Amino acid sequence: MDYSQYKAIDFVKDESFQEWCMYPEGKQAQFWTSWTRENPHQQAEIRKAKQLIAALGESHADVSDSKIDQLWDAIRAGTRETPVASLPKSRKSILVRWSRIAAMWIGVVTALSLGIYWISNQATTVTFATAYGEVKSIALPDGSRVVINGNSSLSYREKDFNADTRIVNLVGEAFFSVSHTPDHKRFVVQTGEDMDVEVLGTKFTMTSRPMKKQVVLEEGRVKVSDSIYLNPGELVAWDADASGWREEQVQDPGRYGSFKENKLIFRKTPLQEVARVLEDTYGYRITFVNPALAGKHFTGSCAADDIPLLLRSIEKAFGIAVEENDRHIAIGKTH
Incomplete structure (x- = not known):
């Protein structure tokens, strides 16, 4: 996976990155620790992604990109500061400084709370x-x-x-x-x-x-x-x-629901219907070399992931050739 051009939102949606953020010492630690060291240009995006995942908690997998953008805007708004000049290290200035730090973190917490509240109340x-x-x-x-x-x-x-x-x-x-x-x-x-x-x-x-x-x-x-x-x-x-x-x-x-058990079952089913299943469910393109074959009825079964076996069964049942080439199946092909 090429993460070099990822934005924060892309990292948030990546399962291995999520796991690393939630379990810093887990099985993803070695990869991400090494990768971040080798890609310093991505530090800002990674830092942003970590903040978002921390704010979203367990809901990050189901949140849209637009909602993540809005939450990030809330975080930025809550942490935005106006630069101030350095003050003397007096007791009063220290109190002022700590007051500003406290105010900043109150802003962060408020922004996160508002963002999470907004997300949780949307029609997800x-x-x-x-x-x-x-x-x-x-x-x-x-x-x-x-x-x-x-x-x-x-x-x-x-x-x-x-x-x-x-x-x-x-x-x-x-x-x-x-x-x-x-x-x-x-x-x-x-x-x-x-x-x-x-x-x-x-x-x-x-x-x-x-x-x-x-x-x-x-x-x-x-x-x-x-x-x-x-x-x-x-x-x-x-x-x-x-x-x-x-x-x-x-x-x-x-x-009719045999796919839930990894099976394909046909009982006196027109080949046209078998072809539809192959096209709709498996993405094949079907051609009947002899159009009359489409109305022939087929009975048979196979594992849902064993389409070659299904095609051989059709061949034997009707004494015809069935060939598959690059997702195209020709039924009744002559040699």
Whole structure:
């Protein structure tokens, strides 16, 4: 990592630097002690970063750059002084000097307190995101758990979990295990695309992709888009051709969220849908050499991180060639 051009805010966001500030004698000590000695031009930025981390405490990881800038401005305002001429070393001048030092530190403490108070009262948004092929499991403030599939993100405002309705925003795909609260708080998953899901306590898999809008319920009861109620084992998906929602029963609702167990499971699934999963979740580009293959139904499973095995399974199932080159997969390629 090249830290030579880092600003204070960059250091504040760096996990190894954070650890060094919190544990000066820890495992990061040798690296940062040596690095600061070899890069004296960065001393001012490092000093500023340390002050910010001390002021922010444990909240530094979730604070935006703009809020850090505002806190630093508060620190600077509280510590700004007007130069004074040297005074004789009399008892009176010593008292005056100590009075000024005390006033300076009172200003520092006041500025830090005001800055931290301001930050803590903002509507902090927490965001979790995954790369292509990455799966991430997270715990929400209410104890609910969410497993986010590849190329997806989940965000929420901290203050919403202290309100009457818990609200999260999903882009992509995720499995939800929602905790019921003693005061029966609603839990709403928003997508910004006219597909919101309201629940109390339940387990379901939700997909919000450009070419796929779907909810599959495992346990409990949910309401989709203010009008459709699902029971366990039911699926609702947006049918673009009919411009409406399509509902159906599914035998194994858990397989739709199989990514949480590092599995890919397909049951009589059109290859077009398999291709969509590979594109949306893993970042591949899919081409059907023979367009008729897109409608063929495939049944099979593999580890979610073993795409080559999936491609070989498709080859054997249909007696065709499937080739992958530089993130492009050609299905039905002829030699």
